[in-house]
Amino acid sequence: xxxxxxxxxxxxxxxxxxxxxxxxxxxxxxxxxxxxxxxxxxxxxxxxxxxxxxxxxxxxxxxxxxxxxxxxxxxxxxxxxxxxxxxxxxxxxxxxxxxxxxxxxxxxxxxxxxxxxxxxxxxxxxxxxxxxxxxxxxxxxxxxxxxxxxxxxxxxxxxxxxxxxxxxxxxxxxxxxx
Ligand SMILES: CC(C)(COP(=O)(O)OP(=O)(O)OC[C@H]1O[C@@H](n2cnc3c(N)ncnc32)[C@H](O)[C@@H]1OP(=O)(O)O)[C@@H](O)C(=O)NCCC(=O)NCCS
Numbered sequence: 071x072x073x074x075x076x077x078x079x080x081x082x083x084x085x086x087x088x089x090x091x092x093x094x095x096x097x098x099x100x101x102x103x104x105x106x107x108x109x110x111x112x113x114x115x116x117x118x119x120x121x122x123x124x125x126x127x128x129x130x131x132x133x134x135x136x137x138x139x140x141x142x143x144x145x146x147x148x149x150x151x152x153x154x155x156x157x158x159x160x161x162x163x164x165x166x167x168x169x170x171x172x173x174x175x176x177x178x179x180x181x182x183x184x185x186x187x188x189x190x191x192x193x194x195x196x197x198x199x200x201x202x203x204x205x206x207x208x209x210x211x212x213x214x215x216x217x218x219x220x221x222x223x224x225x226x227x228x229x230x231x232x233x234x235x236x237x238x239x240x241x242x243x244x245x246x247x248x
Contacts, residue, residue: 076175078133078145078183081120085134086113088141095165101201102162103225119146123183135163135176142167145180147193155191157184161207168203171246174210178245181211181237191239198223199231208235212243 089112093104106112119132129150135143143163150157159180163173184190197204199218208215213235222232 073137073170073172075136075138076142076172076179077136078176078179079136081116081132081134081144083113083116085141085144086116088134089116089144092143092162092164097165097168098162099226101198101204101225119148123147123150123187133176133180135172137167137172142172143176145173145176147180147184150190152189155189157190157193159184159193159195161204173207174246177207177211181242182245185239185242192236194234194236197233197235198225199233205233205235208237210246211237212241213237214241 086109090107090109092098093102093107093112098104106115115130116132119130121128121131123131130146130148131150132144132146134141135145141164143161145159145161147157147159159177161173161177163176181193184193193213194216195204195208195213197208205215214237216234216236219232219234221229223230
């Protein structure tokens with residue numbers, strides 16, 4: 071059962087150091103590319119994703135995850151297409167807070183905000199095929215494994231399969247209960 075007090079917080083420039091430290095943790099490095107981890111490029115990405123989902127031109131969104139007032143991770147949505155009614159999401163939780171249901175709840179809270187957009191029909195994500203924790207999160211939220219792109223990604227010099235998972239509006243069951 072996740073801790074009771076999990077909140078999504080709008081990103082601010084002062085979250086940059088936390089995000090850099092999170093991305094440098096061994097679990098994150100194992101599954102997320104750190105190619106673009108300069109302060110400048112991450113700050114630019116933070117600020118580009120700081121808007122509200124209701125802003126008509128906005129395509130990228132990020133929130134920090136707080137657990138009992140402490141920064142615990144981040145969830146994001148990008149490439150929002152109003153034409154196709156779809157968006158791709160990502161998530162990362164600090165090792166100190168993993169394995170407690172924090173990510174499932176935080177992504178659920180993000181999905182609730184995204185599906186408030188009436189045109190949104192599909193949310194999808196991709197994960198390395200050996201990222202079992204990420205797949206467990208997707209499964210718990212009702213996503214379907216839609217396919218595997220073989221040998222699609224090079225990570226740390228090694229080539230991996232990549233899974234694609236999708237959730238349709240009609241399949242969204244709401245934020246999982248605590
Ligand atoms: C993926 C990640 C965000 C999950 O965060 P979390 O807060 O621990 O997630 P939750 O606690 O909500 O759920 C994790 C689920 O994964 C399962 N899990 C964890 N490690 C696992 C493993 N090695 N094999 C199988 N399942 C595993 C847990 O049992 C749990 O499922 P359960 O509730 O049914 O028991 C976190 O591990 C992380 O930040 N990893 C590095 C970044 C990353 O991989 N991001 C996703 C990129 S696609």
